[in-house]
Structures are given as C-alpha cells and as structure tokens.
Amino acid sequence: MPTYAIGDIQGCELELRRLLERLRFDPARDRLWFAGDLVNRGPGSLGVLRLVRSLDACSVVVLGNHDLHLLALAAGNERHAKKSTLAEVLQAPDRDELLHWLRHRPLLHHDANKGFTLIHAGLPPQWTLAVAQDCARELEDALRGPDYLDYLFALYGDQPARWDPELAGMERLRFITNALTRLRYCTPDGTLALKEKRPPASCPAGLVPWFKCPGRRSVDARIIFGHWSALGYWDRDNVWGIDSGCLWGGHLTAVRVRKSKPIEPLHLPCEGYLVPGEGGD
Numbered sequence: 110m111p112t113y114a115i116g117d118i119q120g121c122e123l124e125l126r127r128l129l130e131r132l133r134f135d136p137a138r139d140r141l142w143f144a145g146d147l148v149n150r151g152p153g154s155l156g157v158l159r160l161v162r163s164l165d166a167c168s169v170v171v172l173g174n175h176d177l178h179l180l181a182l183a184a185g186n187e188r189h190a191k192k193s194t195l196a197e198v199l200q201a202p203d204r205d206e207l208l209h210w211l212r213h214r215p216l217l218h219h220d221a222n223k224g225f226t227l228i229h230a231g232l233p234p235q236w237t238l239a240v241a242q243d244c245a246r247e248l249e250d251a252l253r254g255p256d257y258l259d260y261l262f263a264l265y266g267d268q269p270a271r272w273d274p275e276l277a278g279m280e281r282l283r284f285i286t287n288a289l290t291r292l293r294y295c296t297p298d299g300t301l302a303l304k305e306k307r308p309p310a311s312c313p314a315g316l317v318p319w320f321k322c323p324g325r326r327s328v329d330a331r332i333i334f335g336h337w338s339a340l341g342y343w344d345r346d347n348v349w350g351i352d353s354g355c356l357w358g359g360h361l362t363a364v365r366v367r368k369s370k371p372i373e374p375l376h377l378p379c380e381g382y383l384v385p386g387e388g389g390d
Contacts, residue, residue: 110138110139110140111138111139111140111365112139112140112141112142112220112223112365112366112367113132113134113139113140113141113142113363113364113365113366114141114142114143114144114227114333114349114351114363114364114365114366114371115128115141115142115143115144115351115361115362115363116144116335116351116352116353116355116361116362116363117144117145117146117173117335117336117338117352117355117356118143118146118147118148118151118157118355118361119146119147119148119149119150119151119154119175119355119356120147120148120149120150120151120152120153120154120157120194120356120382121151121152121153121157121355121356121361121379121380121382122151122152122153122154122156122157122160123153123380124355124361124377124379124380125157125160125361126160127377128361128363128375128377131375131377132363132375136164136166136167137167139167140167140168140169141164141167141168141169142168142169142171142218142227142333142366143161143168143169143170143171144171144173144227144228144229144333144334144335144336144351144352145170145171145172145173145174145175145176145228145229145230145290145335145336146173146174146175146176146229146335146336146352147161147170147173147175147176147211148175148176148179148195148198149175149178149179149193149194149195150175150194150356150382151194151355151356151382152194152382154179154194154195154197154198155197155198155201155207158198158207158211159203159207162207162210165210169215169218169227170211170214170215171214171215171216171217171218171227171228171229172211172214172215172216172229172252172290173229173230173290173335173336174229174230174290174291174336176211176214177261177264177286177290178193178195179193179195179198179208179211180208180211180212180252180261181261181262181264181265182195182199183198183199183204183208184257184258184261184262185262186261186262186264186265188265212252212253212257213252213253215245215249216228216229216245216248216249216285216289216290217241217242217245217289219238219242220366222368223366223367223368224331224368225331225332225333225366226238226241226330226331226332226333227332227333227334228241228245228289228332228333228334229289229290229334229335229336230288230289230290230291230292230293230319230334230335230336230337231288231289231292231293231319231320231334231336232288232289232292232319232325232327232332233272233288233292233295233299233301233319233322234295234299234319234322234323234324234325234326234327235272235299235326236272236288236326236327237326237327238327238329238330240326241289241327244285244288244289245285245289247281247282247285248282248285248286248289251282259279260279260282263279263282263283264282264283264286266283267287267301267303267304268280268283269283269284270284270300270301270302270303271298271299271300271301272284272288272299284301287301287303288301290336291303291336292319292336293305293306293318293319293336293337293340294312294316294317294318294319295316295317295319295322296315296316296317297315297317297322297323299322302316306337306339307339308339308340308341309321309340318340320332320346320347320348321346328347329347330347331347331348331349331370332347332348332349333348333349333351333364333366333371334348334349334350334351334352335350335351335352336352337350337352338352338353338354338356338357338359339354340352341353341354341359342360342362342374342376344371344374349364349371351363351364351374353376354379355377355379356379356381356382357381357382358379358380358381359379359381360376360377360378360379361376361377361379362374362375362376362377363375363377
C-alpha cells in the first residue's frame with residue numbers, strides 16, 4: 110500500500126490536483142499524509158479543504174498553524190484576521206461541516222509499522238516521542254472537547270517559551286501548540302525562538318534548528334514535517350522537511366514513505382502567489 114507524504118499546500122488547489130495526477134494517486138490503493146497548513150494565502154483554500162476531506166478514508170492530516178488560524182477566525186478570534194485569505198471558506202455553505210472535520214484532525218501521527226512520525230513543525234528537545242504523543246493528544250482533546258472555543262480564543266502568543274512538565278491550563282496548551290505548529294529554531298537549552306524563519310545558513314548566533322538541538326530526546330524518531338519553506342526539502346538529521354515553498358513560487362513536494370527511508374522526492378513546480386517575506390508564520 111503506497112503512502113505519500115505531501116508538504117504545505119496553503120490553498121494551492123491547482124498544484125495539489127496536478128501533484129496527485131503525477132503520483133497517479135488511486136484512493137483504492139494509495140494513502141496520503143498531509144503535513145498541515147492546508148489553507149490560507151493561496152487562492153484555493155476552500156477547494157483544498159473539500160478535496161482533502163473527500164479523501165478522508167485514505168489520508169491523514171496533521172494540523173498546522175494556518176489550519177488553527179482558520180478555526181480561530183471562524184470562532185470569532187480576529188487577532189490576526191488581516192493575515193488571512195479565508196473569506197471564501199468562512200462564507201461557504203458547507204463551512205460548518207468542513208470546520209468540524211478540520212477541528213477533529215490530529216496534531217501528530219505515528220505509524221509504528223513504517224517507523225515514521227508526521228508533524229507540522231517541530232519537537233522541543235526535551236520531548237521524547239512518547240511525550241510528544243501525549244502532548245498532542247492533550248491538544249486534540251482540547252480542540253475536540255466542549256470548551257474548544259476557550260482554547261481558540263487563547264491560543265495566540267509566544268509564551269511560555271520553554272517546556273516545563275508542570276505547565277498547566279492554557280499555558281501548557283499554548284506551548285504544545287507552538288511546538289507542534291510553529292517551531293523552527295530554539296536555543297541550545299530548548300527555549301523556543303518562534304520569530305526566526307530564515308534558513309540554517311543564515312541562522313543567527315545562539316539559535317539552532319530544532320532538529321539539531323544538542324541532546325534532542327527524539328533523535329531516534331524518524332520525523333516528517335513541513336512549515337519551513339525557507340529550509341526547503343531536507344533529508345538529514347533523521348528528519349525529512351517537505352515544505353518546499355509552493356506558495357512562494359517553489360514546489361509542492363511529495364515523498365513516498367517506506368520502512369527503510371522515503372524515496373527521492375517528487376517536486377512539482379508551482380505558480381507562486383506571494384512574494385517571499387510577506388506575512389507571518
């Protein structure tokens with residue numbers, strides 16, 4: 110059963126459809142892993158949501174920061190409303206069904222048979238894979254539970270910036286959110302540095318990519334992630350970064366996930382809808 114992991118789409122519906130054609134994707138035979146950020150900034154967020162939801166029986170989607178942004182905006186949290194291109198989704202006749210489906214997607218997917226874990230952004234160095242799985246479940250419970258609106262109105266913010274197992278309440282959920290959906294860099298002691306997004310060659314002194322942090326406790330876990338378009342495709346350090354900047358005129362990337370290691374990536378050239386450097390995370 111072939112399994113393909115696909116990087117950040119961010120509303121690039123045309124490119125996603127072309128990629129599936131290039132893969133000769135067959136829903137009766139193949140499986141898809143989506144690394145999050147299905148929506149926002151690109152011109153086809155509604156179409157992407159409808160398409161990916163239609164593939165629900167043969168796919169896994171982990172939530173990214175832009176997916177959470179859509180949920181927060183739909184809940185009435187307009188703190189970052191100016192950074193969105195999501196009006197078409199919010200005005201769609203099937204918006205409630207789409208949002209309910211999106212809210213019930215996981216934050217982390219682990220396939221013990223293939224030996225790979227899928228996340229959107231990163232893991233702080235203090236977390237083992239088991240801790241990451243537990244933390245992801247906590248956040249999933251908050252998103253799916255009766256008080257999910259409370260979470261969606263309080264998820265934004267950069268603090269706390271360092272993991273403490275004693276964190277509780279919204280501070281704990283916010284840290285988990287930032288780690289799994291926003292992390293690129295941290296300091297050597299594991300403090301999250303959420304503002305920096307440049308590639309490692311331009312990394313400021315005192316910061317390291319999350320996957321190169323000394324003593325990272327998840328180093329033995331094979332991780333596939335997205336979120337970092339400036340990094341581009343990355344297949345070192347026991348991690349595979351598959352956000353190749355589709356939205357910025359780069360590529361939409363897919364890799365076939367196998368027990369040994371992912372097959373060489375397929376990069377589909379993309380139109381590009383924004384100028385690099387625009388927007389936030």
